[in-house]
Every structure is written in structure tokens, then in C-alpha cells.
Amino acid sequence: MKNEIVHRVYDFLKDYPPFTLLTPADLMSLSAQVVVRFIPKNQLLFSIGENPGSYFYVVHTGAIHLSQEDGSLVDQCDEGDVFGLRPLLAKSPYLLRAEAAENTLLYAIPTATFSPLLAQNPAISTYLISNFAAGIGAMYHASGAEVSDAALPASDYLTELLPLPTDRRKPVTGTPELSIRQAAQRMAQEGVGSLLICNENNFPVGILTDKDLRNKVVGGNIRMEQPVTDLMSSPVLCVREGLALAQLQLMMMKNKIRHLAITQDGTPDSAVLGVISEHDLVIQQTQNPAVFSKEINRKSSTVADLRRIREQIDGLMERYLQQEVSIPLVLEIVSELNDQIIQKCVTQAAEEAGYSEAAHGTFCWLALGSEGRQEQILRTDQDSALVYEPVEDDAKTKEVYLNLAKKTVDYLHEVGFDYCPANMMASNSDWCQTLTNWKHTFRKWIHQPGETEVLMTTIFFDFRAIYGDKSLAEALSAHIIACLARDEVYLHMLARNAVQNPPPLSFFRNFIVEKNGDHQHEFDIKARAMMPLADAARLLLLAHKHMPPPSTLRRFEKLKELEPQHAELYQLAADAYEILVRLRALNGQRNKDSGRYFNPDELDKMMRLSLRNSFQPIAEIQKLIKIRFQLTGILA
Known part of the structure; x- marks a missing residue:
């Protein structure tokens, strides 16, 4: 019952x-x-x-x-x-x-x-850590304790993604020969809450904290005259310099500790450079992902609120790029916040459309394209689909799901995500289907591939479940792999598609630009440089009968694991893709657009060099594809 x-x-x-x-x-x-x-x-x-x-x-x-x-x-x-x-x-x-x-x-x-x-x-860990840190940060803001304007600039958001500053005072250390009393006196004199115990090489062998003193000496059976080694915690968890605040928070949470030692190489077998406490992390923060997430997920949040929050996220991304925050980290956080905005819009649309699981079955909202690959730093147009498993497969049920999809797409447009000009959205009846019909569509694209079908798979096979019954998305992934096991023709055609855009440099090493149209004499960084790498990563993983992970960077990581003999090439390709993502985002921020097109002559020397260098892996990986799929001589 x-x-x-x-x-x-x-x-x-x-x-x-x-x-x-x-x-x-x-x-x-x-x-x-x-x-x-x-x-x-x-x-x-x-x-x-x-x-x-x-x-x-x-x-x-x-x-x-x-x-x-x-x-x-x-x-x-x-x-x-x-x-x-x-x-x-x-x-x-x-x-x-x-x-x-x-x-x-x-x-x-x-x-x-x-x-x-x-x-x-790990995603739950990251969310809860951010939420917990936001609460602690708010407490310190309310009290004003040890928090200066310099430490907490009001204009900075999500600072836990930035590397923790290392310009702090020399760490307070002691030797294993100290008694607990002597160690406690040293901590009191220096006004610190922890004491690193180091050997003759200044390598950390243990750590004593004020919590140890309270719980095990004051409230326990350990005497102050005993050696500090009887009380200290060992081994010491160590980190290298330059880790992001979020990474440090995650380590503390997973290991249930409040202090980390910074050493030269991040291990206990190198000299101590500093110590980080939970308090250090708190006073470096002003806002973090939990702040945005909490606003997005408030029941009272309106579409206008979501638009305002998304505009704040745009400003945040601009600062991150200027401060050269790691691109994978930037992609991860903006993708998570975009997902939550989409989830909020789908939830509201489902309610207004009269959807109920009991009457209409389960469904899953899928992101496609750059959002599906978790690569949408800048707001571009929407690409989405909807898969559902109905209680009754009838026109009335389809109408409910189409209504839900139309409302969601409209809400996202109000938030600031443009409609897809090609109508690749879940509000299109063709892209709002039952699981059975989606399987039929995918099977047809794979077993009867033409140019249009191959193009469709480069869009739709990058799907990622955002909301709802994710087992439906998993079923689609399994179906794709099952179809590929019985068909090599499709992979051959997908390979032809992957090499149709050669490295975008002319014989004289000039950038290949558009010859006509609205963007004449401009360079298309998406079609000429980014998509050749994204297409290659997708193709090579599908050929291994692996459903590609969401992002192109993670796909190259997986390929390194599957093909260690080509690991260096795949790393170069990943590095190139990261450069291209950053350049496109910077160009988009500068021109207030998608960043896709720009005039090569306007680039400074360093940017031109970075862009040119990123083209070399394209040539090498396309050469590999031509050989592997026997395309040599078919495409120059």
C-alpha cells in the first residue's frame, strides 16, 4: 500500500x-x-x-x-x-x-x-559546501569580525572559485620534541588556532589544533606534560599552492577537517609554506554559487528575477575571464546555474500546463548543442528536446507535453536565451516525442544516414538530461550504442563530416575568413576551429562504442584513457579547445554578442599566436581520422 x-x-x-x-x-x-x-x-x-x-x-x-x-x-x-x-x-x-x-x-x-x-x-557535495560556506560567510558579514573591505570586495562574486591568496604570514610551527603545554603556549603567543609539527627538514608530520586541546586535554585524559606527538593529528593533509577555494572546501568537507597544510609539492614530503583554516576560506568569500542557486530556487522567484540573476552571472563570467580563472571551472559553474534556471522554468511550465505524472507519465527535458556539452559561457540560442514515457500514448498527452515545452521555451526566452532560428527546440512537435519514437528516429538516422541525418546526430547526440526522469535519457544513450554496434556506414559518414573543415590557415598562414554574407572578411571561430575538434572527439568516442561525456574537454580526457598511444595529441587538442573557448568568450564579451565572428586583424600579437597554435592539433587529429576511417584521397 x-x-x-x-x-x-x-x-x-x-x-x-x-x-x-x-x-x-x-x-x-x-x-x-x-x-x-x-x-x-x-x-x-x-x-x-x-x-x-x-x-x-x-x-x-x-x-x-x-x-x-x-x-x-x-x-x-x-x-x-x-x-x-x-x-x-x-x-x-x-x-x-x-x-x-x-x-x-x-x-x-x-x-x-x-x-x-x-x-x-560530488555535485551534491559541491552544492552543500557552497551553501554551508554561504551561511558562514553571512555570519561573518553580520558580525564584522575580522572581515575587511579589502578581504571582501563587494563587487566580486563566487570568489571561492578563485585561487586562495598566498600572501599570508609565515606558518607557526613546532618540533615533535615539544610538550603539549609548550605547544599550547606557542599557539597562545602567536594567536593562532593550529600549530604544524615539522621535522628537521620542515616537512609536516602532524598538526595540533585548539579543538584538540579543548576536547582531549581540557575534556579528556591527556596531560599537558605529555609530548605533543601524543595529541597531534597525523598524517597532515597537504595541498599545493594555487588551488581554488571551492576545491579546498571540498577537501575539508570530505576529510572532516578544518585545516590544510600548504607544501611545496602538495605532499607531506616537502617543506611547509603555509596553513589554511576554514576561517581563512570564509573571510575570502563575499558571494558564491549557493547565493545564486538559492535565489533561483526560491518558490517566489519570477521570470524577471531569473533574468536579473542570469545577467549577474554574465557579469561574473566576465570577471572570471579577466582574472583568467580555469576554463573548465568556469564552464562547470555556469552550466550548473543555467541548469537550475532551466529546471525552474520547466517546473513552472509543467504546473501551468496541467501536467501530472499519474495522468501523463514521466518525461525528461534534454539540453542540446553547447548547453548539452556544458560549454555555454555566453548566452546563445536555445537547443532542446523532450522525451516522455506516457501512460496513454494519445494526442491529448502529446498536447500537454507540447504545451509544457512551449511555455518553457517562452520562459527561457524571457530570461534571455534566444529562440533557435532553426527551431531545434522541444516546442517543435518533431523534437517532443515518446521514448519509442525517439529510438525510431535515432535508429533511422544511424542506419539510413544522409548528410541531413548526420548533421542531426551532431546536434542531438550531444543531449544531456536537465530535468525529470533521467532514466529516459539513459535509455536513449544505450539505444544509440546498440545501433552503432550493427552499423559502420554511419561512422564512416560521420568521419567525413568531421574533416570537412580543414585547419583554418591558408597557404600563406593567413586566417581563412568568410568570403561573403553578413560576416564577410571575418573569422568564424565556431565553424572553423571549435567544431572540428568537438566533432572529432564525438566521432572517436562513438567509434569506441562509448556514449560521449557531456563536454569536449572531458571527451578528450576519455580518449587519452582509451588510446594512451595518442594521449599527447588528445591533450594538445583539449588545450587548444580550452584556448578557443576562452577567446570566443572574450570576443563575445567585448562585442556584446555570441563571440562567433571577429576580424583577425583586430587581434593583438599574443592572441593571434594563441589562435594559430590551437590550429595544429586540428590538422593532426583530422589526419588520424582520415587514416582510421580510410578517408585518405577522398577529402584533401
Whole structure:
């Protein structure tokens, strides 16, 4: 018999991160363990200094105020907000008090059930770390403690993606010969919360923290006269310089620690350069992904709000590119935020279209093109599809899904994503189909390939599940691989397509530009340079009967693993693609467009050289394709 309470919990959680990242089966299992709690207005849920229990919380209805000891409000948590993460992430006493601002219904999530899911899903870890850090950062902002304008410039967003500054004072260290008392006195004199214990080579062999002193000396059985080696934690988790704040937060969370040592090579077998604490990370932050995510996912967020947030994300990307933040990291964060905007639009559209799973079955919204490949730094036009598994395959059901898709596409247009000029959108009846019909379409494209069919696969085979029943997308991927196992003609034609654009330099090493049209004398970086690499990566993985990972960069990483004899070439191709993504994004920001076209004569010498160098892997990888698929002599 169906458990109504469990299903109500499931139906609520599935619409809010990080639970949106769980599989339906895992979420249903988790929902069965959730405890429903009612907190009357003005009642405390937990206090400052209280040890966390075995739950963290999600607000179902009502509101929770998180405040400091002096009563200053740090944050208000309302419907769908996650809070009280310390029992899951930090294992330390609460730093804020939680009080019901009105009659509030909470879902208490058991950490014992959730922790294994956290370990299996890095995306959930990243989200929760960002959310946790945002809360800590807000607390420090509210208090003003040790936070200067220089440390927290108000104009910077998502600073946890930037490398942590290393211009801090020399680390405080001690030797293994110290007693615990001497080590504690040294920490007090220097005003630090940790002491690195180093050997004669200045290699870290252990770390002593103020928490160790409180818990194991003051509250335990260890005596102050004992050697520091009896109390210190060992080995020390070490990192190299230059890691992003988000990476450091992730390491702390996964290892349940609050300090990291910086060493010359990132291992304990090299000299200490510094130490990073959880507090260091906090005071480097002003806003982070959780801030944007929280705004996107508020139930009250309107399409106008989403447009404003997306414009802020554009500004954020501009700063990242100027500061030369790693392109893979930039792509990952903008893709995740775009996904959440799409999810929000689909959710609202589904409600307005009268969709219900019981009446209409399950569906999955698919991103195609650059969004499907997680490569959309700049806002370009929409490319999408919808696959559904109906309860009844009839015209009425199709009408509901088309209506849902049309509303979603319109909402995304209002947010700032242009309509696709070629109508490659889920609102097109051809691209809103049942799983059975999609399988038939894909099978036809593979077994009866012409130029049009091959072109379609270069668009649609880059699909990525964004919202809904992701098992439908997985079924499509498995179907594609099954079809490829019985057909080599399609791969041959896909190979011909992949080499149709040779390296874009003339005999005299000038850029090949457009000869006519609106962009005459301009260079098309997408068609001439980026797509040859993207097409090559897709082709080579499909030939291995592997469904390509989302991004072109990850595809080349997979190819390095599958073909170690060509690892150097694939690395060069990945490096070239990263350069091209950055150049296109910079050009788009400069010209306030998609960045696809630009005049080579306007590039400075360094950019021209970088662009030229990125063409060499195109020539080499196309040579490999011609040989492997026996195209030599067919295409020059």
C-alpha cells in the first residue's frame, strides 16, 4: 500500500536542490527516513554552542531565522531552504541560533542516511559546501569580525572559485620534541588556532589544533606534560599552492577537517609554506554559487528575477575571464546555474500546463548543442528536446507535453536565451516525442544516414538530461550504442563530416575568413576551429562504442584513457579547445554578442599566436581520422 506521507515528502524534496541531484530511487529511500517536525512561532530549534544532533533540516512551510548571540539576523530560511548542516559537514557546535519566525513545518533529514549519498555524488557535495560556506560567510558579514573591505570586495562574486591568496604570514610551527603545554603556549603567543609539527627538514608530520586541546586535554585524559606527538593529528593533509577555494572546501568537507597544510609539492614530503583554516576560506568569500542557486530556487522567484540573476552571472563570467580563472571551472559553474534556471522554468511550465505524472507519465527535458556539452559561457540560442514515457500514448498527452515545452521555451526566452532560428527546440512537435519514437528516429538516422541525418546526430547526440526522469535519457544513450554496434556506414559518414573543415590557415598562414554574407572578411571561430575538434572527439568516442561525456574537454580526457598511444595529441587538442573557448568568450564579451565572428586583424600579437597554435592539433587529429576511417584521397 502506498505510504502517502513518504510520497508527499518525496514530491516536495524532488523540486529543491540538492535533492534534485538524487536518483528517484535514492530520493524515495531517503524520504522514508525523513522525520516531520512542527516548530511553533518563536520556539528555538537549536542554540549557539549546542552540539549538533543527527539531522539537518529543510523548511517545508513557514520560516526559520538564523541569528547571532546579540540577536542580529544572519539569514531567513523559507520554503525549500536547507540549513543546520553542521552535523553533516563540520561535526562541531552550532554557531547560530535557529528560531521559528512563524509556525513552521520542517523535514529533518537523517545524516546517517544522507552521508552515503553525499559520498556517491560530488555535485551534491559541491552544492552543500557552497551553501554551508554561504551561511558562514553571512555570519561573518553580520558580525564584522575580522572581515575587511579589502578581504571582501563587494563587487566580486563566487570568489571561492578563485585561487586562495598566498600572501599570508609565515606558518607557526613546532618540533615533535615539544610538550603539549609548550605547544599550547606557542599557539597562545602567536594567536593562532593550529600549530604544524615539522621535522628537521620542515616537512609536516602532524598538526595540533585548539579543538584538540579543548576536547582531549581540557575534556579528556591527556596531560599537558605529555609530548605533543601524543595529541597531534597525523598524517597532515597537504595541498599545493594555487588551488581554488571551492576545491579546498571540498577537501575539508570530505576529510572532516578544518585545516590544510600548504607544501611545496602538495605532499607531506616537502617543506611547509603555509596553513589554511576554514576561517581563512570564509573571510575570502563575499558571494558564491549557493547565493545564486538559492535565489533561483526560491518558490517566489519570477521570470524577471531569473533574468536579473542570469545577467549577474554574465557579469561574473566576465570577471572570471579577466582574472583568467580555469576554463573548465568556469564552464562547470555556469552550466550548473543555467541548469537550475532551466529546471525552474520547466517546473513552472509543467504546473501551468496541467501536467501530472499519474495522468501523463514521466518525461525528461534534454539540453542540446553547447548547453548539452556544458560549454555555454555566453548566452546563445536555445537547443532542446523532450522525451516522455506516457501512460496513454494519445494526442491529448502529446498536447500537454507540447504545451509544457512551449511555455518553457517562452520562459527561457524571457530570461534571455534566444529562440533557435532553426527551431531545434522541444516546442517543435518533431523534437517532443515518446521514448519509442525517439529510438525510431535515432535508429533511422544511424542506419539510413544522409548528410541531413548526420548533421542531426551532431546536434542531438550531444543531449544531456536537465530535468525529470533521467532514466529516459539513459535509455536513449544505450539505444544509440546498440545501433552503432550493427552499423559502420554511419561512422564512416560521420568521419567525413568531421574533416570537412580543414585547419583554418591558408597557404600563406593567413586566417581563412568568410568570403561573403553578413560576416564577410571575418573569422568564424565556431565553424572553423571549435567544431572540428568537438566533432572529432564525438566521432572517436562513438567509434569506441562509448556514449560521449557531456563536454569536449572531458571527451578528450576519455580518449587519452582509451588510446594512451595518442594521449599527447588528445591533450594538445583539449588545450587548444580550452584556448578557443576562452577567446570566443572574450570576443563575445567585448562585442556584446555570441563571440562567433571577429576580424583577425583586430587581434593583438599574443592572441593571434594563441589562435594559430590551437590550429595544429586540428590538422593532426583530422589526419588520424582520415587514416582510421580510410578517408585518405577522398577529402584533401
